[in-house]
Amino acid sequence: MLKLEHIYKSFEGRTVLSDVSLSVPHGVTHALIGSSGSGKTTLLRLTLGLIPFDKGYVKINDQALLSFTPTEWADRIGYVPQDGGLFPHISGRQNVALVPGLRNWPAARIASRVEELRALVDLDPAILERFPHEMSGGQKQRVAIMRAAMMDPPVMLLDEPMAALDPLIRSSLQQELKSIFQRLGKTVLLVTHDLGEAVFLAECITLLHEGRVIQTGTYRQLLLEPADPFVSLFINAQRTLPDVGAVA
Amino acid sequence: MKVSTARILCLATLLCAIGCQNAHSAQTIVVGSKIFTEGYVLGELAAQTIEASSPPVPVTRKLGMGSTGILFQSLTTGAIDVYADYTGTLTEAIIKNPQLKSQEQIQAALLKLGLVMSNPLGFNNTYALAVREKFAQDNDLRTVSDLARLKSTLRAAFSYEFMDRADGYPGLAAKYHLELNQKNVNRMEHSLTYQAIDQNAVDVIDVYSTDAKIRKFNLRVLRDDLNYFPVYQAVWVARKAFVDRYPAQWEALRRLEGTIDENTMLDMNAKADIEKKSLAQIAADFRGAQARVSDSLGGGIARRTLEHLSLVAISLVFSIVIGVPLGIAAVRFRAAGQAILLLSAMIQTVPSLALLCFLIPLFGVGTKPALVALCLYSLLPVVLNTFTGIRSINPRHLENARAFGLTRRQILFRIVLPLASPMLLAGVKTATIVSIGTATLAALVGAGGYGAPIVSGLSLNDVPTILTGAIPAALMAWFAHGVFEFLGKFLIPAGLQVRT
Numbered sequence: 001m002l003k004l005e006h007i008y009k010s011f012e013g014r015t016v017l018s019d020v021s022l023s024v025p026h027g028v029t030h031a032l033i034g035s036s037g038s039g040k041t042t043l044l045r046l047t048l049g050l051i052p053f054d055k056g057y058v059k060i061n062d063q064a065l066l067s068f069t070p071t072e073w074a075d076r077i078g079y080v081p082q083d084g085g086l087f088p089h090i091s092g093r094q095n096v097a098l099v100p101g102l103r104n105w106p107a108a109r110i111a112s113r114v115e116e117l118r119a120l121v122d123l124d125p126a127i128l129e130r131f132p133h134e135m136s137g138g139q140k141q142r143v144a145i146m147r148a149a150m151m152d153p154p155v156m157l158l159d160e161p162m163a164a165l166d167p168l169i170r171s172s173l174q175q176e177l178k179s180i181f182q183r184l185g186k187t188v189l190l191v192t193h194d195l196g197e198a199v200f201l202a203e204c205i206t207l208l209h210e211g212r213v214i215q216t217g218t219y220r221q222l223l224l225e226p227a228d229p230f231v232s233l234f235i236n237a238q239r240t241l242p243d244v245g246a247v248a
Numbered sequence: 249m250k251v252s253t254a255r256i257l258c259l260a261t262l263l264c265a266i267g268c269q270n271a272h273s274a275q276t277i278v279v280g281s282k283i284f285t286e287g288y289v290l291g292e293l294a295a296q297t298i299e300a301s302s303p304p305v306p307v308t309r310k311l312g313m314g315s316t317g318i319l320f321q322s323l324t325t326g327a328i329d330v331y332a333d334y335t336g337t338l339t340e341a342i343i344k345n346p347q348l349k350s351q352e353q354i355q356a357a358l359l360k361l362g363l364v365m366s367n368p369l370g371f372n373n374t375y376a377l378a379v380r381e382k383f384a385q386d387n388d389l390r391t392v393s394d395l396a397r398l399k400s401t402l403r404a405a406f407s408y409e410f411m412d413r414a415d416g417y418p419g420l421a422a423k424y425h426l427e428l429n430q431k432n433v434n435r436m437e438h439s440l441t442y443q444a445i446d447q448n449a450v451d452v453i454d455v456y457s458t459d460a461k462i463r464k465f466n467l468r469v470l471r472d473d474l475n476y477f478p479v480y481q482a483v484w485v486a487r488k489a490f491v492d493r494y495p496a497q498w499e500a501l502r503r504l505e506g507t508i509d510e511n512t513m514l515d516m517n518a519k520a521d522i523e524k525k526s527l528a529q530i531a532a533d534f535r536g537a538q539a540r541v542s543d544s545l546g547g548g549i550a551r552r553t554l555e556h557l558s559l560v561a562i563s564l565v566f567s568i569v570i571g572v573p574l575g576i577a578a579v580r581f582r583a584a585g586q587a588i589l590l591l592s593a594m595i596q597t598v599p600s601l602a603l604l605c606f607l608i609p610l611f612g613v614g615t616k617p618a619l620v621a622l623c624l625y626s627l628l629p630v631v632l633n634t635f636t637g638i639r640s641i642n643p644r645h646l647e648n649a650r651a652f653g654l655t656r657r658q659i660l661f662r663i664v665l666p667l668a669s670p671m672l673l674a675g676v677k678t679a680t681i682v683s684i685g686t687a688t689l690a691a692l693v694g695a696g697g698y699g700a701p702i703v704s705g706l707s708l709n710d711v712p713t714i715l716t717g718a719i720p721a722a723l724m725a726w727f728a729h730g731v732f733e734f735l736g737k738f739l740i741p742a743g744l745q746v747r748t
């Protein structure tokens with residue numbers, strides 16, 4: 001499981017995160033949601049071990065981030081950057097095999113793990129041989145998920161997985177992602193600004209605003225028992241389409 | 249892995265080139281010469297004389313080595329053994345004591361520097377001022393004193409050396425009260441001053457009194473009526489070590505003392521300059537011998553190609569080995585980075601001849617200073633393109649690589665350098681093509697290459713000879729362009745290849 005405990009982070013004298021705590025039990029998909037400037041990107045970066053923080057703990061299975069080397073930590077947290085973040089100079093397969101290759105996995109082990117994950121994300125084998133600029137948005141996402149899962153990390157962290165996709169692909173990939181998460185059976189933290197996506201994919205949602213956790217709960221709890229007026233404000237703001245009556 | 253195989257291949261080729269470079273330093277006598285017609289003729293004459301002496305010793309010709317300073321450095325460092333110079337030049341530019349007049353005084357002063365001077369060869373090639381014959385008649389000019397009448401309007405073109413030497417223009421102006429209007433005094437490369445006076449762009453130029461072009465362009469030499477110009481008796485100057493080691497060869501050279509008078513020299517110069525006879529033929533004619541079979545055109549070009557190629561290749565290896573890390577450092581350390589970029593840009597602005605002159609005291613003459621100069625010149629494109637290539641990488645890729653647990657080293661070699669490689673390779677390509685051009689200047693310090701025929705062709709005003717250097721240099725640049733296109737296919741990762 002992934003745990004963030006009482007995280008504080010300030011940057012150039014400005015408080016960016018204040019007493020942020022979050023707990024994602026094993027096998028659960030959890031969404032971290034907030035508008036831009038809420039501190040969610042900072043939280044994502046410090047969870048990945050990319051930036052230091054002032055106070056608190058980031059733990060995976062009760063082991064703190066600070067007790068690992070950056071490489072050891074990276075192997076415990078599979079990261080899927082925005083748009084997939086594939087390296088443009090190497091093929092999909094080389095992207096997926098990069099980290100295990102650097103950890104001296106034998107070629108056969110890499111190949112069988114790639115095949116296993118390829119089947120899991122249901123990707124055409126030919127796509128793996130393409131370069132990122134030759135792939136569609138959805139294909140890039142799948143390759144990126146394969147890459148993140150290669151080292152079999154207990155936790156997966158996804159940054160705005162749908163942001164750059166067009167709406168039709170989005171809705172079909174959402175379905176796909178949900179079943180991929182189920183098949184992987186991993187603890188997943190999803191960072192997004194899109195409530196619809198969070199509701200669809202995650203069992204539990206944490207709303208972050210101005211560096212603080214406003215509420216953690218299911219969508220139903222957020223909707224029916226808002227802990228703060230901002231929760232309702234945020235939810236209502238996301239309902240952009242008028243209903244039939246309003247159109248007539 | 250494909251990439252590293254290609255890298256190793258490149259390196260191996262370059263190491264071979266380095267090997268070839270060092271292969272030709274066997275036991276030979278090296279004859280140098282100054283960079284004008286008479287220097288070449290006397291250099292060739294010395295070379296043939298030594299080759300004909302017994303026991304025979306092979307001779308390496310490093311003719312056309314630039315100015316007195318470069319030749320003096322070459323002698324003292326042992327890069328050449330002997331060359332022809334003039335007593336006036338020796339007292340002025342080397343001993344730096346123009347008061348020394350007698351031959352014995354000069355010889356004694358040179359010996360202290362480890363140099364030996366022969367007795368005069370028989371002619372005095374002093375500086376002189378020359379005007380067009382028509383101009384002389386129109387203005388009734390016979391002596392240098394006569395020029396003073398025209399000094400407010402007189403237009404002059406003087407060689408760099410003449411302008412800067414105390415026994416050149418500054419002293420002349422004082423002695424003859426000939427302070428010309430500064431606007432009317434042009435500093436030019438010596439061989440171009442003849443074109444300038446011929447086309448009536450200037451009225452007076454400095455000449456050497458045995459210069460064949462005086463005849464060719466129908467100039468009148470003005471008499472030095474106040475005996476201002478020092479005596480410039482032609483002599484051999486050699487390293488003491490050479491004289492001790494090869495006494496028979498030195499004796500053979502000394503047998504030429506007193507045998508070349510002004511007319512003979514002017515005649516030989518005219519054969520070279522006007523009749524375009526080969527140096528080998530002129531020297532052989534003088535010696536009453538058969539002309540040496542010189543390098544065939546093809547053989548000469550092949551040898552120079554090897555010289556030129558190794559100059560470019562070796563300097564390039566060094567500029568890559570130095571430039572790429574500097575470029576990386578410039579990205580990593582902001583302040584130092586700006587300093588690095590500024591410094592390599594400043595090096596680029598130093599004129600190549602000046603850079604060579606700075607490098608001679610540090611590295612002597614020959615291949616070494618040429619390599620250092622070339623390496624310094626190719627540094628800017630390598631450093632700048634490495635820097636720009638890395639800076640243009642999307643920072644998200646670097647952050648992602650860190651998130652995947654790649655170490656700094658892995659990020660550099662797996663992500664940064666591959667992503668920057670198209671830019672980096674373009675920089676190396678620019679450096680190569682610039683080097684191929686700049687390496688022609690290496691001839692001025694005796695490093696050979698395509699510059700040798702270009703430099704000698706320029707000073708002999710011989711266009712076909714210039715072309716035997718210039719055309720292969722252009723072809724080499726064209727070839728280099730092709731090589732880099734090809735290398736790009738191996739060294740640039742497939743995902744970044746430009747699709748055609």
